[in-house]
Amino acid sequence: MKEMSVVKKSIITAVCLALCVVLPQAFHAIPNAGSVYLPMHIPVLLCGLICGWPFGLLCGLAGPALSTLFTGMPPVAVLPVMIIELAVYGLVSGLIMSLIRTRKTYVDLYISLIIAMVTGRIVAGLARAFIFARGATTMATWAASYFVTSLPGIIIQLVLIPTIVFALMNARLIPRRYPKSA
Amino acid sequence: MPIEIKHASYTYFPGTIFESLALQDFSLQIDDGDYVGIMGKTGCGKSTLIQLIAGLMPPLEGQIIIDGKDINARDYPREELRRKVGIVFQYPEVQLFETSVEKDVAFGLRHSGLSKTTIAENVRWAIETVGLDFEAIRAESPFSLSGGEKRRVAIAGVLAAKPKILILDEPIVGLDPRGRAAFLELTTHLNAAGVTIIMVSHNADAIAENAQRVIVLEDGRLLINAPAKHAFRDVALLQEKGIGISPAREMAHLLSACGHPIPQDTIRYQELLPFLINIGKGASR
Amino acid sequence: MNRLPTGMYLPGDSPIHRLDPRVKLLGLFISVTAIILVRPLIGYGVILAFLAFTVALSGLSIKIALNSVQRLSWFFLVIFMMNTFFYSPENAWFSWWIFTPSSAGLMQGVDVVLRVVFALVASNVITSSTAPMEITNALEALISPFKLVGIPAEQIAMILSIAIQFIPTFSEETEMIRKAQTARGARFDSKKLTEKAAAVLPLVVPIFLSAFKRADELSIAMEARGYRSASGRTRKKFAPLKVDDYFALLIVIAICILQILIR
């Protein structure tokens, strides 16, 4: 996307951080929403895609901590793994987005998102295994189970995030990635 | 049949340090086809009241009865309520989300069970009713419109369900005088077609000029419930309570204090005008 | 929903409540390190005694200190079972399909659960006795030395404080959007996986649009005032540390060193 100023990127990051706290609360009313929609992933991935990896990384590191501080959720016990997972999302989505340019915005978005989401889940699976279980088989079981159980979330986010990005572009709140194209 | 609010109370966050009493043993009846203006200082419970009427939250005590049925009863059909009661919040344009104006306006009808053609007709009617050119705007992204157009589209999104009761919470805040006039005309036009209008506003002029009945709240209780003509009678009381008075009413009050015989139920410009002309004639003589 | 979410904070006037928030945050960090380092049984005893002492001093109830332990009980059970059944095929009681339960695994399960509960209690005490705003200010102060290694601590601090200021506003706005869409007949839940995402679009898209609109307005305002970076921002001044603060720090550091020595 056309370069935004550092000030603007900083404030967008602040806004995404605030949404890391607010969005999960908003999903409270929907049954089972937390585990299906993974609401906190959305602002972090968006922040990485839109502002680049340093900002995405910050959002992933600070978002879950801020949420625990202000709402008590996620509980402290799962916080470290969540921080690692979200930090990877913010970092990788931003990195890939800056590396690839297919001249189609949605293709860039999908590639960056998929790589970020898969890497993040693998790392988080390993981190969980490392913290909560020792021994090779235990770790492998943990990592695999985590990856499989979070697949539906991936599909939902693949629909949600590009839709939000295009809505933001249409509203001229973020610059288009390529002049006048998809 | 009317809207009946029976001894409704509402408290936010009961039992916590954030506890805040918003509505207290509140009873009120609103007749079909009425145009009700609701006034009161910020925090007196206006928004809470209308959200209870729209069924967005149940009262902690008491009942909200619409067309003879308790809307919070377990077997009450929610879908029916959503179509019967429309609510336009302050800055309604934030609710836009679809890829085209047409789809956004049709959103509320998605679960209505109406036929495709009826939905299309309703959407066209709603967009034209808010004063937009349907053919020109139907395929536009709602986000690329101007501020005023966005608000109109958002209001069309509420009107498309053809609600019998239309609730408006501070609808004219942030509009320019022309936008205000056009919006208020739309409400009177809908009211003339039989829609019950309930409008919350700080703007006493807008209420005096349009409402038939005025309700004033104070600290979650009913302070005044009277036909518009009588609601503004006690100027001293309203001023003491910090409630606005329409300019025409204020003028009538001042003129009568100066010895000019003007009826104290004068609240609109149209009613004031003949007296002003008379006084003017007297002065020039 | 809420106006300003405050998480678990319970105002009070205990010695723990009165500690400097920087000391509390640093102390939490060091205690968690000690909990990770603990090895011999007596080490667990020391940690347990320390936590019990802190909870008693804070005047918080046992229920608060153990907050979310019960909620996470299924999670602990899973950790425990996984470790017990999968830890190692060596010295297993028996081996069936992929399961190899062993006493080493059982001990491992107990150990992991115990450490997590300890860490949970330590952070519950801190988050229940310190306002979120104070913790963030403390965090700001604690990360400022990172400037020396090239991390833009001041900019991070600015981002964090803007984020916190946005939380109550967004909270109210989100609630408003939810109500507006509900009144239009929105249903946010759907059974089918493919429709689940579409079902929440009316909620999520407006939330992001109005949030980014605020970001846009604020950044225009800041740039118009010639704001380029975070320098020159006034940071909250903390009162100098008191005797209690030094004493508290000394205790946690001592416990942490002890855990290293007796490993």
Ligand SMILES: Nc1ncnc2c1ncn2[C@@H]1O[C@H](COP(=O)(O)OP(=O)(O)O)[C@@H](O)[C@H]1O
């Ligand atoms: N979401 C909320 N959370 C907590 N308190 C609220 C909330 N909304 C309103 N209140 C409180 O309820 C009272 C009535 O508010 P409201 O109905 O919004 O009044 P009005 O619309 O007349 O300004 C106020 O004291 C307000 O602080």
Ligand SMILES: [Mg+2]
């Ligand atoms: Mg209000």
